[in-house]
Amino acid sequence: MNAPKTLLLGFFCLVAACATGKGGRASSIVMEPMFIGAEPDERLGLAEFDAATLLRKGLERQQRNDCRGALPYYERLLVQFPESRYLSAAALNAGVCAEQTGNDEGAVRYYSLITERLTHSKDYVLAAFRQAGCLRRLGKTELAERVLAAMLDREALEVPDRIEALLERADCLVELGKPYDAERWFMRALVLFRRNQRQLYLEPALGARALFGLGMLAEQR
Template identity: 30%
Template sequence: MSATWRKWVLVGVVGLVGCKTTGSAVREAPERPRQEVHFDPVSVTADLELSELNDEELFAGGTSAFAANDFARAARYFGRLVDFHPQSKHRNEALYNAGLSYERLEQWEEAYLRFSELADAEKGTGDALDAAFRMAETQYHLGRFTDAAKVLGTIAAREDLPVGKRLEAQVQQGVCELESGQPEKAEATLRKVTTTYEGLPDKDEVEDYFPGQAHFFIGEIYRLHYEEVKLDPEKGSDALANDLNYKAELLLSAQGNYLRAIRVGNGHWATAAGSQIGAMYENLYEHLVNSPAPKELDAEEAQIYREELRKKVRVLLTKSINIYERTLEAAERIGSQNAFVAKTRKSLEKMKALLLADTDGAPLPAEATEPAESEPHT
């Protein structure tokens, strides 16, 4: 609760005074010394500007401030209404809007406190249901992934909700499970989403954002597995070859799920998926060019190794450039502008410069021009 809304001053003074007794022989007990006990004052500064406003005025002021993107002021007005006008017909809406205001300010704990008072994941509808979603998001930003997944799992299990709402909750649940370090559980949750979506007779009843997000994050799970595989020449050529093949398989598995995200057709996740595919080829390229030849190779064998490696590197460069270019073309076609677009554009220029710096004029192997849409491993 904001420290500007109230002022409380607590000072405890306890007087301990000796009592008197009466009887045939009147005797006054000696007065005990007076004692005073002082407690430290606890204060929250009053918001004098708002103290004279009624709930209607506070709601109007908060609404106006929110519309003007003055979220700090909006939070003050809505918060004042919530705390000092508990019987107001605007209280629930003000509570939700106060949470939204803090969310815009990225004050996640304050947002959580407001949303949690209104949220009802088990039975809520309207603002109570929306507040449950938003509460889970604040928990996500606070790093409380397990708590967020539990709230979202409760919503996802509700048969009384439309399928779109359940899928939205389930996707976000999977993301939180992934963030909490449970990739297997996350993948199982996200695959339930994609299975449900593919089984819908009318996919238009579900917003394509969430199925696209589900496929994208399954791709992310395989990308994380891909990054865990380290290419170490010290292991020897056979072990290095096995690790490289396994790493390539994981790349293709990630690519397959990213491609499915693209096919769903949501602009945001399609752009993000294309960017990640290109980035994985770029990453593998960097691994290869920075990897020394296995020590067991003699000079002649090491030279052959480097020549073969250079061919594979040029393949990866070309594939990465093709994917980046097609991602940007798609982004321009649908008018998508997000962080992935900027990242893709920057990476494309880098890959072009690297390919240009390679002065080998030999033709590329056929695999360099294979279409990215070829069905990869899953």
């Protein structure tokens, strides 16, 4: 009799202990899910896998500039392991791969998983910038401006990232035909740049972009 092809879900211990008690014994155990199939998955070539394996396989292909080959691994991780600690990394890299294959719509969906659901992820800032860039290329500048506004609401945003977000938001407002609002954000970026330039060794290009934006708006009046 042939074995069934249905995937079975099992749980295996990948991390033996998060903390140890007396005698070095584990006091807690972290369980990671693993899927086991009777036959290898046609797209992945794997009969059994966990989230870490999928991420590693995707990264291996992405590093070889094979984004089309990497995406199935990231996509399967996002669908199969929605609570995985690797979810943010998979979403970010899937977004980058989608961009590189010319699929900005798909990239926006991947990045939004981080910016809307995984907002405490260390990948949030990069995902938000890339999502805004994709939205602008798609002609959805108003949505891009909202993504940048949400980023600027974060108190913990580092100064260089805050200046960059201010500049990007100002650019969006220029595209939306709101020059006076844009001028306000260019000015905020310039003030923040000058206040921190020497202490943080900020890139001069940030200040130059703010000055250029202000000059451009002045010429248009």
